[in-house]
Amino acid sequence: SAVISQKPSRDICQRGTSLTIQCQVDSQVTMMFWYRQQPGQSLTLIATANQGSEATYESGFVIDKFPISRPNLTFSTLTVSNMSPEDSSIYLCSVAGSTQSGGTDTQYFGPGTRLTVL
Amino acid sequence: GDSVTQMEGPVTLSEEAFLTINCTYTATGYPSLFWYVQYPGEGLQLLLKATKADDKGSNKGFEATYRKETTSFHLEKGSVQVSDSAVYFCALTGGFKTIFGAGTRLFVKA
Numbered sequence: 001s002a003v004i005s006q007k008p009s010r011d012i013c014q015r016g017t018s019l020t021i022q023c024q025v026d027s028q029v030t031m032m033f034w035y036r037q038q039p040g041q042s043l044t045l046i047a048t049a050n051q052g053s054e055a056t057y058e059s060g061f062v063i064d065k066f067p068i069s070r071p072n073l074t075f076s077t078l079t080v081s082n083m084s085p086e087d088s089s090i091y092l093c094s095v096a097g098s099t100q101s102g103g104t105d106t107q108y109f110g111p112g113t114r115l116t117v118l
Numbered sequence: 119g120d121s122v123t124q125m126e127g128p129v130t131l132s133e134e135a136f137l138t139i140n141c142t143y144t145a146t147g148y149p150s151l152f153w154y155v156q157y158p159g160e161g162l163q164l165l166l167k168a169t170k171a172d173d174k175g176s177n178k179g180f181e182a183t184y185r186k187e188t189t190s191f192h193l194e195k196g197s198v199q200v201s202d203s204a205v206y207f208c209a210l211t212g213g214f215k216t217i218f219g220a221g222t223r224l225f226v227k228a
Contacts, residue, residue, distance in 0.1 A: 001164065004161075031214060033216075041220075041221075042207065042218050042219065042220045042221050043162075043207070043218045045215075045216075048214070092161055092162070094162075096214070105150040105167075105169070105211040106150075106152070106164060106167060106211075107164075107211075107216055108164065109154075109161040109162040109163070110161050111160055111161045112160070112161045
């Protein structure tokens with residue numbers, strides 16, 4: 001399986017500021033995803049990060065609030081912009097389609113970034 | 119659209135008890151089915167998967183069988199340990215999109 005790291009692991013931020021979360025994979029992957037997981041809840045897909053093109057956002061999420069970059073096949077960033085306390089959550093990066101994994105149907109997850117907005 | 123429904127938690131068991139966490143799904147086509155586990159403070163880890171009807175996924179003593187006739191993928195373990203305490207997510211993938219269930223929290227008491 002792919003090994004995924006995220007930075008930072010946690011942060012406490014002030015309202016109105018922005019935070020960029022990094023996701024690094026140890027192998028080239030076809031697909032990278034960003035999820036939000038609020039306390040005690042399931043995962044909500046924010047967007048699919050496409051290499052070389054704009055991310056594909058799910059309903060309820062917009063590029064101005066959650067800009068995403070995917071400069072190559074092993075790295076992506078998610079920015080949470082103009083934060084409010086409602087953005088407090090765990091943000092998870094996942095990947096699929098690694099040459100080391102079992103096909104594009106299986107996702108592997110990073111450890112998550114725990115964000116608290118005051 | 120596709121969906122996953124799993125039993126509500128929390129589930130509390132004593133060590134060495136038998137575990138079942140129910141999961142049913144609705145999907146068009148032939149999705150792959152997964153169980154992921156999330157330990158406290160960590161991301162999700164793939165526990166097991168099954169890609170077609172009647173396949174059985176297994177790992178670390180956990181098992182689940184892809185039942186197309188009942189659209190189910192129930193997770194079972196014969197004897198749970200305290201270290202199995204975690205949140206378990208059932209999921210399906212059709213195409214490139216993965217749908218997760220709400221998660222079931224398991225507490226195992228010594």
